[in-house]
Amino acid sequence: MNLRVRYMDVRVKFKDDNESWVYDSNDPHSRKNALGYESLPGNTLEVRLNPATGQVLNVRGGETIYRILGRDDLAGEANSIFLDRFNQELYIYADGPLDIGQQWTRTFNVAAPYGLQYVHTFTLEKHKKKQGFLKRESQISTGMMPGNLYADNRKFSLTGTQTAELNVDLESGIIYGLVAHTELKGQQKMPAGPGRENPVKTPIQVKIDLISEMSMK
Known part of the structure; x- marks a missing residue:
């Protein structure tokens, strides 16, 4: 089973010992550096999964997002990173x-x-x-x-x-x-x-x- 996943809106609230911030892709004044979440809206990924289990088998397009982030050093790892993330969202069933x-x-x-x-x-x-x-x-x-x-x-x-x-x-x-x-x-x-x-x-x-x-x- 193949899916095209397009990120439309992203909202994240973050807090640690050094800073606290909220990122909202619908807010033009939202922060520009938001742990990579700011690169997601408008971008599309190709996802192939096993429809019987939900397990994600392959992801394509992640390298484009990481290059937008200026992380060319991680572009080669990007699809694997997104595969991990999608499996947490889709490969969940009993x-x-x-x-x-x-x-x-x-x-x-x-x-x-x-x-x-x-x-x-x-x-x-x-x-x-x-x-x-x-x-x-x-x-x-x-x-x-x-x-x-x-x-x-x-x-x-x-x-x-x-x-x-x-x-x-x-x-x-x-x-x-x-x-x-x-x-x-x-x-x-x-x-x-x-x-x-x-x-x-x-x-x-x-x-x-x-x-x-x-x-x-």
Whole structure:
């Protein structure tokens, strides 16, 4: 099954120890540097997936978005990065029929930007007509991936949680509504190098609120 995914509107709320901001693609005065989210509106990706499971098999077009961001160094990794992201949104379903209140789990490794592992626990909360409503509670940690997407070889040690509510189209399997809250804590370690005789550790605390909407056209 092949999909063309076009980002129309993007809204993100971000907060860490150093800054707090909101990005809204509909606001012409919104910040210009928003963790890459500002490059998404108007761009299209080609996505191939297994319709029986929702697993994303291939993504094309991600390199264009990363070049717009000025990250030519990551353009070769871009499609793999987007594949990770889409699998978290589409490869979520249980292996068989469920009753209301039943749970199942999925584990994902996401390389960018920190090298994180997400262990998602899904609960089928309710369904009506052609809509399904899922709750997702996630444990997040680093340590299982190199996380070496930075030229200066910085490393991250993070743990955290994510809670999310998902609205699903039961005919197509597409998630057309997602509201998620993520919290991460830990540290960043910069290796010794020019201007640094010894490694430097910096604490990190991040909170991200994300709203995602998708329509089939």
